Amino acid sequence: MASIVGAVGLTIAAAGFAGRYALQAMKHMEPQVKQVFQSLPKSAFSGGYYGSGFEPQMTKREAALMLGVSPTANRVKTRGAHRQSVLLNHPDTGGLPYKAAKISDVKDLQEGQAKK
Structure with a gap:
């Protein structure tokens, strides 16, 4: 039972770190995304x-x-x-x-x- 709770905890922690990394990467990609949207036709x-x-x-x-x-x-x-x-x-x-x-x-x- 304790190993299941530990595994769930590690999974939640990994998801949190992955989400944090994704948000930080999105901040760096924002100028490129804006440029792509501006280049698309209206x-x-x-x-x-x-x-x-x-x-x-x-x-x-x-x-x-x-x-x-x-x-x-x-x-x-x-x-x-x-x-x-x-x-x-x-x-x-x-x-x-x-x-x-x-x-x-x-x-x-x-x-x-x-x-x-």
Whole structure:
């Protein structure tokens, strides 16, 4: 019984020392982490969409914002972004049905412009 209590005590002490070491290492890494976050594009955290909600009629600008691409992006880049967005926002994988429907509207808008 005493050996179990001793083992538990040593485990807790080791976890404490490991946590202390990790916190000290994080303090030294803070400048590098800040630099990495500043080098990332702004849309990586905001989703590339503005907070005013959806427009009643889908526009090319709104479609591009939903996909996180430029409104002047080529078809290959737009299709890749659309595919990724569908995979991330599909209701079967935990996405919202309304957002999935809006992403489908993006595809309809893209196909309509491709036919013109």
